[in-house]
Amino acid sequence: MRGLSRTTLFSVAAMLGLALLAIPSSISSSGLASAQPAGEALLAKKVARLSAKASANKGIISLDSSAFEDVMSKPRNYSVVVLFTAISPEFNCVPCLNFDPEYKLVASGWSKLADKSQLYFSVLDFKAGQEIFQKMGMNSAPSVLYFPATASQSTQDRYDFGRLGFQAEPFANWLNARAGTSIKVQRPIDYMDVCIKIIGTIACLFTVYQLFTKAGKILGSKYIWSAVSMFTIFIMISGHMWNQIRNPPYTAPGRDGRPGFIAQGFQNQFGLESQIVAVLYALICGSAIVLISVVPKIENPTQQRLVVWAAMCFFGFFFSVLIKFFQVKNPGYPFTLLFK
Amino acid sequence: MSVETTSTVARVLKPTILILIALVAISSRLFSIIRFESVIHEFDPWFNYRTTQHLVKNGFYDFWNWFDEKSWYPLGRVVGGTVYPGIMVTSAVIHNVLHFFNFPVDIRNVCVFLAPMFSGLTAFSAYLLTKELKDSSAGLLAAAFLGVAPGYISRSVAGSYDNEGIAIFLLVFTFYLWIKAVKTGSAYFGLLTALFYFYMVSAWGGYVFITNLVPLHAFTLLLMGRYSNRLYVSYSTFYAVGTLLSMQIPFVGFQPTRTSEHMAALGVFGLLQLYAFAELVRGHVTPKQFKTLLRAGVSAVAVIAVVGLTLLSFSGVIAPFTGRFYSLYDTGYAKIHIPIIASVSEHQPTAWTSFFFDLQMLIFLFPAGVYLCFKELKDEHVFIILYSVFASYFAGVMVRLMLTLTPVVCVSAAIAYSTLLDTYLEKSDHVLGTNLKPLTATNDSNGDASTDAKPTSNGTKKPHSSGKGNAKEAKATAAKADAVESKAQAKSTAAAKRYPVFNWDSRAMVILQLTWFLFMFAWHCTYVTSGSYSSPSIVLASRQQDGSQMIIDDFREAYYWLRKNTKEDAKVMSWWDYGYQMAGMANVTTLVDNNTWNNTHIATVGKAMATSEEVSYEVLRRHDVDYVLILFGGVIGYSGDDINKFLWMIRIAEGVYPNEVKETNFFTPRGEYKVDQDATPTMKNSLMYKMSYYRFAELYGGNAVDHVRQARMPSEGPKLSVLEEAYTTENWLVRIFKVKDLDVLGRSLFDATDFDKGKIRKTKKF
Incomplete structure (x- = not known):
């Protein structure tokens, strides 16, 4: 189960996998052995070239297939971090886009270091280096591999997005532990954002001050508090926190006759699903409240009868829907009300 | 039947019903004993059982000082200082009492049957609690609900010898005593609250829920302007005695003065003292002086409190929240920092199905009960509202905390259900006779209420303004009095505007359906209890293809x-x-x-x-x-x-x-x-x-x-x-x-x- 969820973690994984399968696996490790031990001069030249490339682009070297082979070729006295990604919009890889600025942040943190520890940051886009993706057996993006200086291409370290997340800080820590660097992530201060926040706070305080008496009335209002409490209870008892923690998709395409908004499995749910349940609870609870509070206020017997019947039918109907819903989730559940 | 005989019958019926409820609560927890045998379940209960055996065999002092070298090899474990001893002491006392009367009951059976026995008591305390909120008929419903609700049964079946088994009883009973204390303002009930709080502290780490909910209640009442001497007496007694007692448990120790989880209780205690002091001063100085004093006092206290707290927490005297509590507030915390907490299945968040599975129809009657509490909104209803909101949040974050939610769901659903029954079972002609008459009267007065109100207010205003030059103040008070008057009038007309349910068919429709839902609830509870919550998990049962049962031992x-x-x-x-x-x-x-x-x-x-x-x-x-x-x-x-x-x-x-x-x-x-x-x-x-x-x-x-x-x-x-x-x-x-x-x-x-x-x-x- 866990293994499965890991594979579906990245939206692009399946697509890339298919694309890779489609390409015939004819391209062997071609340019790998080309780098001959041509001595120190060659290495120094390469390092100079890489350093120039890196400093030209805020610390990141963009690669394509041949450049990748070149960077990886021996002799090599530096370590390389490669981000395998798919930025192009046609792949629709949301994690790639999310991670891209974070990666740049770490790279720029590295470029500010005095001791660069013979490390280079590079990016290989799927469009530019399909062959490499295939050769390395990459079938999900983004992936980050770390190639230490001493070892050959086969020993590599993969950054675990599933566990460590897409933030720059854990990634920097991960890298520091491997490369022996001390990269610190410094997020640029978004002055616009700060300004907006300050102005917003001042405006809020000002309005609160202006409306002080009214605000007191609002804060003291029983109805507002009851509405807020009831709303909180409804979303909590319909599994809102589960959604917060597990981040399920909002809905998914239905399969073999199952409606798309119901997740498979008893301990699993979609965003829409829990919202539907919250609405069902609210409807049933609402009809109970109508029966308790509204009905005794109706003077006209006929009207009253109508309301009672309507509310009770509502009650029964939605309760049946709820039980049916539950039965879909838990097929062994033996009780039903209206719907068999 | 005369009124007297009815009340006599009720007096006999109520205890009978309560005893029956307790019996149902106990017997519905015995599935695993009947199917398998009298055996301790799962994992933690085995430790509790082992320590209880040690306690019974070697006595209390030896238990208190027990260093267990058989666990955590080679480190060992100081058992006395790292357990909540409540459950072990309880069963040892029961065991010794029974043996004193020459009932040679084995300690294992005491342990196995402890949780079901206490569930009977829990049902009784739910009755008491709900009775304080509405009336005894709602109380009986609440007792019945809590007796069989799967959310509570899940942790209290026979053999599940764990802290929660007695802790839920203590939780509900402590809350009952607290509400009683706030209502009566008696130090006696405050003291009882503290004693049961101590018992709770000795039994379960979930006591922190009480330590935070009760102060929150007091604080909310303060904010609502409902400070009273009742509140002051009950909270001060509870906090002072309860905290001192709780520090006697070695595992808790000095935590109540140091950890952030306990700070809210301390803060509210201090606030109440200040408030009471301010009230005292107010009586002795002029309003103007009081205003200056209050301003100076409030700002001084605020500055000292903020500076002091920051210093203390930076210097490490006050410990930060423990990991488990962080994971309650910041839901992403555990996943990154403490895999060992994230790995436990009962620390997972709760999907909607679990809520329905554990509470069935109570789950949607529960908000209706909260709504009714808002309509009444006495001090005790505020408590139930706070309890509902917070418990539903915590239950959403951690499956295990369904347990603390279940009591309030039962109480609140019982209030809603019993109000429904009240409305649709009212004796119709009796109510018609009394309620319709004032109704016509108020209808008449309602029409000229606005015209009536003016002259009276003018009348009251005149003498004041003419008598003294302080016209502004008089006007204000008059307007206030006016507002209060009209409000009261509106209230009385609203109250009088209640009609009974006229048609028998609407009554029958509602009552029959509700009864049917009750049946369904009972079936559901039995189904869930027998199917999901009664497996001892050390003995497994599986059905073979021919339908016969295979025991996997x-x-x-x-x-x-x-x-x-x-x-x-x-x-x-x-x-x-x-x-x-x-x-x-x-x-x-x-x-x-x-x-x-x-x-x-x-x-x-x-x-x-x-x-x-x-x-x-x-x-x-x-x-x-x-x-x-x-x-x-x-x-x-x-x-x-x-x-x-x-x-x-x-x-x-x-x-x-x-x-x-x-x-x-x-x-x-x-x-x-x-x-x-x-x-x-x-x-x-x-x-x-x-x-x-x-x-x-x-x-x-x-x-x-x-x-x-x-x-x-x-x-x-x-x-x-x-x-x-x-x-x-x-x-x-x-x-x-x-x-x-x-x-x-x-x-x-x-x-x-x-x-x-x-x-x-x-x-x-x-």
């Missing part, structure tokens, strides 16, 4: 084997889940157990399981391990086995030994967790994998299929060199391996194994 088989076939001080390593059971049933020394206090030690065990034989052999030798015990469900399809828990072992081990254990190495390049042919080399070389699948292929003649992971296994299974198979139970559920001693000839164990198999070393020739 592998756990006890294995533990019994360990008990009888190993030396007295044998050290057995296993994953921490089984630590308590092994100590309790097999009487062996364990390395880690369910009291997960030492993360490093657990990570070491994880490392031994997750690394190759060479590495783990060193770990095993260093910890004097004689046997390794694992669970393997591949033969019968038991999904809770160690291979499925393996990822957590790896994660926890990686947290401490990041260079030796790497989670990524256990996943195939495609990111899958595989055990068959495609498993990664690290996986195949790990001790856990080798132990689990050792000789598994042979069982099926090389054609083995793992029934849990639906994986076809390679025809040649893993080889073991540093361990040898000691025992495997009937269904292969538990496998025990003996750690080999060093080779007598000084060879490495790998060479020795090869030699025994008849293989000759090829590299060197003699």
Whole structure:
């Protein structure tokens, strides 16, 4: 189960996998052995070239297939971090886009270091280096591999997005532990954002001050508090926190006759699903409240009868829907009300 | 029937109904005893049982000072200082009382039946609590609901000898006493609240819920302008006595003065004192002076409080929140920082299905009850509202906290249900006679209420303004009085505007349906209890294809084997889940157990399981391990086995030994967790994998299929060199391996194994 969820973690994984399968696996490790031990001069030249490339682009070297082979070729006295990604919009890889600025942040943190520890940051886009993706057996993006200086291409370290997340800080820590660097992530201060926040706070305080008496009335209002409490209870008892923690998709395409908004499995749910349940609870609870509070206020017997019947039918109907819903989730559940 | 006979009948009926409810509550928790036998369930109860045995055998002082060298080898554990002793002391007292009266009941039976017995008491306290909120008929409903609600049964079936079994009773009863104290303002009830709070502190870590909810209630009342001497007396008594008492529990110690979880209670206590002092001063000075004093006082206190708190928390005198509480507020915290908390299934968030499964129709009547509480909104209703909102949040974050939600759901649903019944069972003509008359009268007065109001207000205004020059003030007071008057009028007309339900068919419709829902609720509860919550989990039952029941008793088989076939001080390593059971049933020394206090030690065990034989052999030798015990469900399809828990072992081990254990190495390049042919080399070389699948292929003649992971296994299974198979139970559920001693000839164990198999070393020739 866990293994499965890991594979579906990245939206692009399946697509890339298919694309890779489609390409015939004819391209062997071609340019790998080309780098001959041509001595120190060659290495120094390469390092100079890489350093120039890196400093030209805020610390990141963009690669394509041949450049990748070149960077990886021996002799090599530096370590390389490669981000395998798919930025192009046609792949629709949301994690790639999310991670891209974070990666740049770490790279720029590295470029500010005095001791660069013979490390280079590079990016290989799927469009530019399909062959490499295939050769390395990459079938999900983004992936980050770390190639230490001493070892050959086969020993590599993969950054675990599933566990460590897409933030720059854990990634920097991960890298520091491997490369022996001390990269610190410094997020640029978004002055616009700060300004907006300050102005917003001042405006809020000002309005609160202006409306002080009214605000007191609002804060003291029983109805507002009851509405807020009831709303909180409804979303909590319909599994809102589960959604917060597990981040399920909002809905998914239905399969073999199952409606798309119901997740498979008893301990699993979609965003829409829990919202539907919250609405069902609210409807049933609402009809109970109508029966308790509204009905005794109706003077006209006929009207009253109508309301009672309507509310009770509502009650029964939605309760049946709820039980049916539950039965879909838990097929062994033996009780039903209206719907068999 | 006259009114007197009705009340006499009610007086007899109520206790009868309550006793019946208690009986139902107890008997619905006995499924597992009837199906299996009187046995302690699951994991934690085994530890509680073992300590209770120790307490009964050796007395209280010995129990208090008990250093248990049989767990957490080689560290050991100070038991007296690290347990909540409430449940053990309770059963020991019951045991001793029974023996005093010459009822020779075995301590095991006391332990097994403790939780059901206390559930009867819980139902009774739900009755008392609800009675304070509405009336006794709602109370009876609440008792019945709480007696059978699966959300509570889940932790209190017979044999589930755990803290929660008595703690929920204490929770509800303490809340009842608190409400009683606030209502009456008597120090007596405040003191009783504190005493039961102490009992609760001694019984369950969930006492923190009380420590925060009661102050929150007091604080909210203060904010609502409902400060009263009743509140002052009850809270001050409760806090002072309760805190002093709670510090007597060694496990709690000085926490109430130091940790942030307890700070809210202290803060509200201080606030109430200040408020009371301000009230006192107000009586002795002029309003103007008071205003100045108040301003100065409030700002001084605020500054001191903020500065003091910051200093104290930075200097470390006040400890930050503990991890478990962080994971309640910041839901992403546990996943990153404390895998050991995230790994426990009862710490997972709650899906909507669990709410419905545990509470069925109560779950949607519950908000209706909260709504009714808002309509009444006396001090005690404020408490129920706060309890509802916070408990539903916490229950959403952690499955386990459904337990604290269930009581308030039952109380609140009972209020809603009983109001429904009241409305639709009212005697119609009786109500018609009394209520319709004032109605016509008020209708008349309502029409000219606005015209009436003016002259009176003018009338009151005139003498004031003419008498004194202070016109402004008089105007204000007059307007205020006016407003109050009209408000009261509006209220009385609204109250008078209640009509009964006129038609019998609407009444019948509602009552019949509601009754039917009650039946459904009872069926649901029985179904859930019998199907899901009554499995002892140390004895499994499965249905065979012909419909007959098969009992799988592998756990006890294995533990019994360990008990009888190993030396007295044998050290057995296993994953921490089984630590308590092994100590309790097999009487062996364990390395880690369910009291997960030492993360490093657990990570070491994880490392031994997750690394190759060479590495783990060193770990095993260093910890004097004689046997390794694992669970393997591949033969019968038991999904809770160690291979499925393996990822957590790896994660926890990686947290401490990041260079030796790497989670990524256990996943195939495609990111899958595989055990068959495609498993990664690290996986195949790990001790856990080798132990689990050792000789598994042979069982099926090389054609083995793992029934849990639906994986076809390679025809040649893993080889073991540093361990040898000691025992495997009937269904292969538990496998025990003996750690080999060093080779007598000084060879490495790998060479020795090869030699025994008849293989000759090829590299060197003699």
